[in-house]
Structure formats: C-alpha cells, structure tokens
C-alpha cells in the first residue's frame with residue numbers, strides 16, 4: 001500500500017516594504033500618565049524623544065513614557081526551497 005503525503009513548503013520571514021508601509025521602523029513615545037502619544041517618526045526616534053521632553057516641560061508631573069517601535073513583516077513561501085515532494089511509504 002502507498003500513502004502519499006505532501007510536505008509543507010518552507011517559509012521565510014522578511015521585512016514588508018509593501019505599498020504604503022514605511023521602510024524604516026516607526027518610533028513613538030506615549031506618556032504613561034495621560035496616554036498622549038507623540039507623532040510617529042520613521043527611521044529616527046529623535047522627534048519622539050524631543051516630544052517627551054517638551055511634554056514633561058508642559059506637564060511636570062508626567063515623567064514616564066513608553067517607547068514604541070513598529071516595523072512591518074511578512075511571511076512568504078521560500079521560493080528557493082525544494083518543491084513539495086511525494087513521500088511513498
């Protein structure tokens with residue numbers, strides 16, 4: 001008796017530079033006191049860091065922040081991997 005199994009293709013994980021997505025990571029700071037968030041800055045955290053300093057200057061009791069870095073990724077079949085094989089048992 002022969003049983004045919006398919007082998008799942010391999011996948012690869014890579015940065016997703018799809019249309020409309022930022023190429024570089026996006027940096028934001030969020031105030032942990034009031035949850036206000038800086039503008040998102042692509043590729044450079046400086047704008048978000050400056051926002052945090054200015055925010056504390058305006059609200060001296062707001063001194064803790066959450067730094068958020070976002071990047072986009074996707075999983076695709078590995079085009080270099082061997083094609084699925086039939087395995088005979």
Ligand SMILES: [Zn+2]
Pocket residue numbers: 031032033034035036055059062
């Ligand atoms: Zn705040």
